[in-house]
Amino acid sequence: EDQVTQSPEALRLQEGESSSLNCSYTVSGLRGLFWYRQDPGKGPEFLFTLYSAGEEKEKERLKATLTKKESFLHITAPKPEDSATYLCAVQASGSGYALNFGKGTSLLVTP
């Protein structure tokens, strides 16, 4: 059975304090790994898609990386506006086109 586990569940950072969020996955065949950001009361907002091990993508202070077993979302010099829940999801080749989400990491960045 496909599984996605995110850690930590919650993370509190000072503004400017870099860190990483982890997404571990087990799937029968990975079509893609997706990162989303979700603010309270809103739907998930797309950040990145990674397709194969070794791939990296960057956007502003965020950088996503992928290995065969996990993905990291690195946050460099975060700002309070980066506070949100970050969701990781996998699309597996044996599971149709559904995204299988982790529970998310709730990030709080304080000034």
Add this chain to the structure above:
Amino acid sequence: GAGVSQSPRYKVAKRGQDVALRCDPISGHVSLFWYQQALGQGPEFLTYFQNEAQLDKSGLPSDRFFAERPEGSVSTLKIQRTQQEDSAVYLCASSLGGTGARETQYFGPGTRLLVL
């Protein structure tokens, strides 16, 4: 405003009532998905449409849940005889192509359903 829209944004229902939730996908998007998100959890897949065809309904939790997309654009998720455990945020997402594979799914703001 070219994003996915959902209505109503909030719905309070008494146990046993039927509810209908609407999703307007991004114009031209072929694939449409429904997800259910419980408090503090990630979204969970309910069902998938390619145009008007419902190709995957493996995530629907019971036969009280029914979804349709009759003209291949707007979709409605209907829940009959609502139960308290149906309380959740219902998210709709759409993607451009017909395969659904490896494509970005764009989410709407969700409908928050509370069953009393």
